[in-house]
Amino acid sequence: MMLNTLKECPYYLISRVGLLVTAALKKEFASSGVGQVKPAYLCVLMSLWQADGLKVIELSKKAGLEPSTMTGLLDRMERDDLVARTADLTDRRVLRINLTKTGRQVRDPVLKVVERVITEVFDGIPQEDISQTKNLLRHVLTNAHEENI
Amino acid sequence: MMLNTLKECPYYLISRVGLLVTAALKKEFASSGVGQVKPAYLCVLMSLWQADGLKVIELSKKAGLEPSTMTGLLDRMERDDLVARTADLTDRRVLRINLTKTGRQVRDPVLKVVERVITEVFDGIPQEDISQTKNLLRHVLTNAHEENI
DNA sequence: GCACAATATTTCGTATACGTATAATCCGTA
DNA sequence: TACGGATTATACGTATACGAAATATTGTGC
Numbered sequence: 001m002m003l004n005t006l007k008e009c010p011y012y013l014i015s016r017v018g019l020l021v022t023a024a025l026k027k028e029f030a031s032s033g034v035g036q037v038k039p040a041y042l043c044v045l046m047s048l049w050q051a052d053g054l055k056v057i058e059l060s061k062k063a064g065l066e067p068s069t070m071t072g073l074l075d076r077m078e079r080d081d082l083v084a085r086t087a088d089l090t091d092r093r094v095l096r097i098n099l100t101k102t103g104r105q106v107r108d109p110v111l112k113v114v115e116r117v118i119t120e121v122f123d124g125i126p127q128e129d130i131s132q133t134k135n136l137l138r139h140v141l142t143n144a145h146e147e148n149i
Numbered sequence: 150m151m152l153n154t155l156k157e158c159p160y161y162l163i164s165r166v167g168l169l170v171t172a173a174l175k176k177e178f179a180s181s182g183v184g185q186v187k188p189a190y191l192c193v194l195m196s197l198w199q200a201d202g203l204k205v206i207e208l209s210k211k212a213g214l215e216p217s218t219m220t221g222l223l224d225r226m227e228r229d230d231l232v233a234r235t236a237d238l239t240d241r242r243v244l245r246i247n248l249t250k251t252g253r254q255v256r257d258p259v260l261k262v263v264e265r266v267i268t269e270v271f272d273g274i275p276q277e278d279i280s281q282t283k284n285l286l287r288h289v290l291t292n293a294h295e296e297n298i
Numbered sequence: 299g300c301a302c303a304a305t306a307t308t309t310c311g312t313a314t315a316c317g318t319a320t321a322a323t324c325c326g327t328a
Numbered sequence: 329t330a331c332g333g334a335t336t337a338t339a340c341g342t343a344t345a346c347g348a349a350a351t352a353t354t355g356t357g358c
Binding site (some may be wrong): 063114136 | 162
């Protein structure tokens with residue numbers, strides 16, 4: 001394996017692209033009227049837009065994050081008026097995470113920003129290559145026995 | 150663009166693979182006798198193994214991190230006896246970052262761990278696909294006018 | 299029914315990243 | 329040579345992530 005230079009290391013490349021996209025999303029959210037949305041909120045929002053009222057543990061499984069990480073994420077999202085925690089009537093250990101009105105309203109502009117940023121980031125790269133890379137990444141997650149892939 | 154599910158979102162896939170590899174590296178460093186090495190140190194160590202005595206700003210350019218991020222990273226690496234800051238004789242603004250004896254000694258075991266983890270992570274994926282993905286990621290960084298690619 | 303294991307969430311300490319502001323130093327030019 | 333702008337590094341506040349431990353509740357086996 002070639003590891004003489006950083007740019008030969010796939011971990012370095014993946015990390016840097018991740019930071020790059022995060023920075024681009026943050027900037028575009030801020031300048032597109034959805035400044036309360038942070039890149040890290042995306043995995044929660046996209047899950048809830050599909051199925052509102054999920055449990056914390058369900059959200060963390062879908063996002064691939066630890067429940068303890070989800071706690072802080074939801075704190076900030078609640079502060080930013082995107083979600084609300086509500087008690088589960090049948091199991092008092094459980095909190096249901098519900099979208100607020102704002103959380104539902106930002107859906108279209110947020111998805112537009114994500115599509116625009118991803119399009120710009122992958123500008124000039126054939127769609128087939130992007131698909132192949134996504135398959136490879138999904139394969140990696142499967143290798144690691146990750147759920148929800 | 151397909152964005153109905155998280156697993157169709159390249160940003161989600163890249164982020165999760167990044168976290169996955171970070172966790173695997175952390176665990177393997179700890180169990181391979183180089184427990185003082187953290188995944189984030191890699192970009193600094195690999196740069197210094199090639200050219201010792203770089204400036205903070207040179208390291209941050211090579212790593213693609215902000216100088217303010219590099220400060221904290223170097224604090225922890227100094228605490229863990231991997232690097233030392235030394236004054237530059239010709240420019241008193243500059244600090245030269247030098248490897249310690251330990252920093253030089255961990256090179257071989259650290260690179261072995263990185264190779265092993267990467268091999269495991271990409272297990273079952275043709276080398277050609279990995280190369281194509283690395284090219285795509287480098288292309289993305291070039292799109293963003295990043296240096297050192 | 300009751301002790302105990304399992305589950306759901308949070309808390310706390312730490313690592314890693316950013317952006318803005320600040321301090322120290324260097325350099326070009328009047 | 330003195331001054332103003334550029335450069336280098338750090339400090340500070342915040343966001344995002346983990347793991348270990350704590351808390352509250354539910355479920356299970358006897």
